[in-house]
Amino acid sequence: xxxxxxxxxxxxxxxxxxxxxxxxxxxxxxxxxxxxxxxxxxxxxxxxxxxxxxxxxxxxxxxxxxxxxxxxxxxxxxxxxxxxxxxxxxxxxxxxxxxxxxxxxxxxxxxxxxxxxxxxxxxxxxxxxxxxxxxxxxxxxxxxxxxxxxxxxxxxxxxxxxxxxxxxxxxxxxxxxxxxxxxxxxxxxxxxxxxxxxxxxxxxxxxxxxxxxxxxxxxxxxxxxxxxxxxxxxxxxxxxxxxxxxxxxxxxxxxxxxxxxxxxxxxxxxxxxxxxxxxxxxxxxxxxxxxxxxxxxxxxxxxxxxxxxxxxxxxxxxxxxxxxxxxxxxxxxxxxxxxxxxxxxxxxxxxxxxxxxxxxxxxxxxxxxxxxxxxxxxxxxxxxxxxxxxxxxxxxxxxxxxxxxxxxxxx
Numbered sequence: 001x002x003x004x005x006x007x008x009x010x011x012x013x014x015x016x017x018x019x020x021x022x023x024x025x026x027x028x029x030x031x032x033x034x035x036x037x038x039x040x041x042x043x044x045x046x047x048x049x050x051x052x053x054x055x056x057x058x059x060x061x062x063x064x065x066x067x068x069x070x071x072x073x074x075x076x077x078x079x080x081x082x083x084x085x086x087x088x089x090x091x092x093x094x095x096x097x098x099x100x101x102x103x104x105x106x107x108x109x110x111x112x113x114x115x116x117x118x119x120x121x122x123x124x125x126x127x128x129x130x131x132x133x134x135x136x137x138x139x140x141x142x143x144x145x146x147x148x149x150x151x152x153x154x155x156x157x158x159x160x161x162x163x164x165x166x167x168x169x170x171x172x173x174x175x176x177x178x179x180x181x182x183x184x185x186x187x188x189x190x191x192x193x194x195x196x197x198x199x200x201x202x203x204x205x206x207x208x209x210x211x212x213x214x215x216x217x218x219x220x221x222x223x224x225x226x227x228x229x230x231x232x233x234x235x236x237x238x239x240x241x242x243x244x245x246x247x248x249x250x251x252x253x254x255x256x257x258x259x260x261x262x263x264x265x266x267x268x269x270x271x272x273x274x275x276x277x278x279x280x281x282x283x284x285x286x287x288x289x290x291x292x293x294x295x296x297x298x299x300x301x302x303x304x305x306x307x308x309x310x311x312x313x314x315x316x317x318x319x320x321x322x323x324x325x326x327x328x329x330x331x332x333x334x335x336x337x338x339x340x341x342x343x344x345x346x347x348x349x350x351x352x353x354x355x356x357x358x359x360x361x362x363x364x365x366x367x368x369x370x371x372x373x374x375x376x377x378x379x380x381x382x383x384x385x386x387x388x389x390x391x392x393x394x395x396x397x398x399x400x401x402x403x404x405x406x407x408x409x410x411x
Contacts, residue, residue: 004034008041011056012049019052023060030068032075039077054083061087073103076110078143081117089121097124104130109141116147123155132160135182136167145178149185161186168198180208184215192216196228199235200338206239210248218257222264227272233257234276234342237283241293247301255308262315265323272339274326277312278346281320284309324352331358333365344373348380356383363392372401379408 010022026034042050057080061069069084077084088096097118104115104127116134119127134141135148152160164186167179176198183191192215199208209232212221218236221229236244236252249255258280265273287293288309294302330343340362347355359381362374371392378384389409396402 004031004037007031007034008037011038011053012041012045016056019056020059023053023056027057027060027068028065030071032071035072035077036075038080039075042077042079045079050079054080058083058087063091066091070099073111073114074108076113076143081114085114085117085121089118092122097122097126101127101130109144113141113144113147116144116151119151120147120154123151125155125157128152128155128157128160132157132163135160135185136163136178142181145181146185149182150187153186153188161188161191165191165194168194173202173204176202177204177207177211180211184211187215189216192221192225196225196232199232200228200336205235205338206243209233209235210239210244210252213252217253219253219260222257222260226270230261230270230272230276231338233261234279237276237280238342240283241287246287246294246297246305249301249304249308255304255311258308259311262311262319265326266319269322269326271326271329271343274323275330275339275343275346278320278323278327278350279342280308281312282346282349284312324350325354328352328355328358331355331362333362337367337370340370341373344370344377348377351381353381353383356381359383360387363387366395368396368398368401371395372404375405375408384409 007022007026010018011026013019025031026038038053045053066088069088072084100115100118100122101124103111104119107115112134116127116131119131131148131152133139135145135152139145149160149164161183164179164182167175170176170179180195180198183195192212195208195212195215199205199212202208212218212232213236218229218233221232236254240246240249258277261273261277264270265277284305287305294305297305327343327346330339331347332340335343346352347359356378359374359378363371365371365374375384375392378387389405393402393405396405
């Protein structure tokens, strides 16, 4: 074992005396190699170990050695950037801020990311122009974009905020998503309505929905902006395990949100909520009973998935039958299209035969996608017989949609 490996082993060990001695040696000697080893091992460390390491590094930093931390900027370690920058910021003065500004402009990607974090602690607006560039313009470094947006949020830079709001109207979904992430990092809850509206118009609705609970709790949203909040939850459930990492269920407070919705819907009988609850039951049944979805997850995530599935599956049959009856009410031409699409998926998954008349009425829609999805659902329910295929197809202009509908009637 090399000396650096031993240092990192001591730093992460239970023995506080050895750990603090290792921290002092790493900081006092600006030992970048040891810090690189620590960064490499970080993803395999438990959170409490990382917290201990941060405390030990923090205790080792003082006015005589804090400038050594600049050497560590060569290695981006997200788990330890907070302790590094918060420690440096304690000694902030005009010269230090100038040095940080120079790194923000001319440093490596890693150095820029650390320095952007510094300006969240020392919100000197001289950095704002660069921070806006990194947060909202072409930049593949998500950590730098996030730190820049967070610093601008601390500064309450209205020009950056307004620029991000305007970008939500972009025709490019990736530009919209970048603006969403900016607004979440900016931490102004007044942006929530803009984010919910952007989600409902986007083809990347799951990605946007997965950002919103980091700005405002889903539990709070469901109680204040119920319809849009339930749509947000619907998109999150749809994206879980595929677009959105499963371990985010803790950040989404998924158990508490679904528990609240179950209780609330026993009294208020909300058709939109019924659809989402049925979608959740289907999704967590799949996640809990197929190891391929949880194989790489940690023990806590697997346990939480299991507990959420148990919460849903323990509900009585009469409860789920009531949700199925309610869900049929979402199949209405006056309901927003994204909600109809969700209801169609649920009706198809659960083969809810009571929905057939509502489905046939939906064929009068002017939305080609909804018409095509409705025909597909009727096909799933073996209920295409007697429908006027030519009349349905005459409403469709998109050749691909026409061909798809033709195939449903042929099979």
